[in-house]
Amino acid sequence: MSIDPRVASGLRDIPPALAIPRERMLASFRSTFSSFGFVPIETPHIERMEVLTGKGAGSDEVLRQIFEVTNKGGEAGKLALRFDLTVPFARFVAKHINEIGVPFKRFAIGSVFRGERPAKGRFREFTQCDFDTVGTESSIADAETAQVIYTALTKAGVPAFTIALNNRNVLDGLLEHLGVAGQTGRVLRALDKLAKVGQDAVVAELQGKAKGDEVETDANTAVMSEDQARRLLDVVVEQGRGGVEILPNLETLLGHLPQAKAGLTNLRDVFNLLGAAGVSESSLKIDLALARGLDYYTGIVFETTVNGWERFGSISSGGRYDNLVSLFTDRRLPGVGASIGLDRLLALMEEAGWLEAKATTVPIMVANFPGVDATVPFGVAARLRAAGIGAEVYPDPIQVGKQMGYGSTRGHRFAVIVGPDENTNGLFNLRDLSTRQEQKGLSLGQLESVVTAALGAGQ
Template identity: 70%
Template sequence: MIDPRVASGLRDLLPAEMIPRERILATFRHTFSSYGFLPIETPHIERMEVLTGKGAGSDEVLRQIFEVTNKGGTPGELALRFDLTVPLARFVAKHIEEVGIPFKRYAIGSVFRGERPAKGRFREFVQCDFDTIGTESALADAETAQIIHESLKAAKVPPFTITLNNRKILDGLLESLDLAGKTGAVLRSLDKLAKIGRDGVAAELQRSDVEGNSGLSNDQAARILDFAETGRGGAEVLNAAENRLGTHPKAAEGIANLRTVFDLLDAGGVSSDRLAIDLGLARGLDYYTGIVYETTVDGWEKFGSIASGGRYDNLASLFISRRLPGVGASIGLDRLMALMGEAGCLGGTTATAPVLIANFPGTDPAVGFRMAAQLRKAGIGVEIYPEPAQIGKQMGYGSKHGHKLAIIVGPNEVAAQVFNIRYLATRHEDKGLAWSVLEDSVQGALQILEQEDLRS
């Protein structure tokens, strides 16, 4: 016998997890589509050189790559994708003439990283990405935040905050401190502020062994940290930033961009309660060059960001010379599901069909088969129990699976051409309903339950 376990760091998703997952994915697809984003799909397997090209992934991500080989293939040539952004860059480089710009695409799919297995960390996880390619318009920046907002709202995520910054403001600050060459290292340290605190970041900034960094002065580190720490709040934070950096052209551009985005989001119906500015937010990845986004659920910040992204100058520079700016974000489905599960807002029922037709011992199964077809035609999901087991067992199955109603037709009911409806939660039964009113009776019973649900 072979052990039926899954490989380390991987997992099966059972119906109780999959049903809300599918529902949430459907709302994401619907939301992305309602903004004119078009779906694309790229293979799970990419050529290794596509994934490991300069800047495609961080060193850490590259160490986690899963290599793929088949018989007759050359080892080291293929690998599983570790995100959906590098495949998007390759896709756009290959197909841009055909798809044209602006190109708005969404993609939902599994990505793979050989991370050290740990609780809640999986080596396969699903990203839900949407990007607008080929425009520098602030409208696309605002729309990206709006879609994060609308997607999460439609998925019934508890109250959350979208935190915004514009990398140009931080760039301006560093340039004004003569630290332009050290941006990458400084921003990577700054991103740890929440995790290791002010003193930790200050120490790291002043160390001379930080990669690409020759050590900041105590004063430089303090100025950066002051700026980041006082730079959190609503749109009013931008006024302080303007006083400090308004004469620096790049910083001023960043500040103006965030103002426009706030105005557009207000016009687009996104409440400013859901928005925050954090002038210290850098979002690690070196390729962000403008607005950046990060989203946390209020009170569940320990889960980290569930939807993040930003604007980049040049998406496909590894592959083509044509400059393609863009902006986009990625919703981390697995982290979101884990959070919603812990927060208790995923719902409990597992049945995908509300009605169970019992297979009554002695009744011709064709009777139930015919009723099921009739009800499905009326838009009602129906499961038939496959075997003429004891009715108690069948009702137990229905209760366990979250069916709402059972239809029972014994031989006496067949003779009289009637049926019984049992409400599985209360065990109440409506008896002797005529076959001729099947759809109406079941529809009516489901409506009663729905109204009771709403009332409770």
């Protein structure tokens, strides 16, 4: 009786056609992060439960989704799988920062686990790609965070995307001015629904007149008057969305409010720095209504959408935080960072047709010609690899046509064929598996040049 080879509910296998572009993208991310001086770290997939569920470590929703881990002889309730890379990073920093020193820039790429209700495109294990700079309040680190997102997505082949920027201090300063400084949380939650429910509904909610499903328990207490709510929305929505050209007007409007001014100065510094680094201005926009994550972040905030594919949501989000390690130590460590959602980005790119679906990683298949000693194709493949050209040898000397079929199916560009005559003369035939054209009687040097030229032109 065989065991059913299915995966557990909400989990998945990643077959080669998806794993190949995925690996390519991860390699590109690692290379981008590294080129800025971010260094890799690894933390275990299993953490102590207390680290993950400590006050404030995760939202109630995330904590309900936690996977507990036990082994024989171990006590129940003590261990769990990480649900993000941020809490483990905070623990790591608290434990190791004295040896490492600041500023400390790290990246981490790995699986995280959440027992969400299984649904299409949502998995209980997914990959996060995080990078953070801790131990500095410099706008350079803020700008660099956006620059890394920009570089990573550009190198990954995303054709056009928008990084939306906001700074928590602008809204906080404005709310203080309106005399409702203590109400930032309520205002943020109302603003977060803007795209979904529209301005009038947000104004109603801020007046304590919210209706419908998403009404909060304190929804019938007014945060501000209708007039105040309209003025707020005028600034953050009507005048607070656009390119760098909207900053002078905002500086005039809000420049007399110290906290709002500090937020605007940070945004201007970031635009100046990104301009000096050659980041295209058309990829950046200010959005003072951007509220997601503002209750956690304390300065700049980022969200990134792919142009034309906004319905996939943000594929890279982040921001500045005052204190990463407060759960674990009294030391104060400010920082800034972001996370790229690899699985969401890949799903988007697959749907957009931007992923090249190939089942091979090498351009060449070397055929195993019946009757020719196996050392011949085996040696040719080794020499191609030594010349930097990936090559796969067909393992069995079956009919050559069937070997060609295998190569075509897998997506090899060329097949190298050495029959008995070629073997006698030390020559090679090269078949283009898409056009079926064949160049006969090449020397090994000619073979390498032809293939190198074709691959250089074709990629």
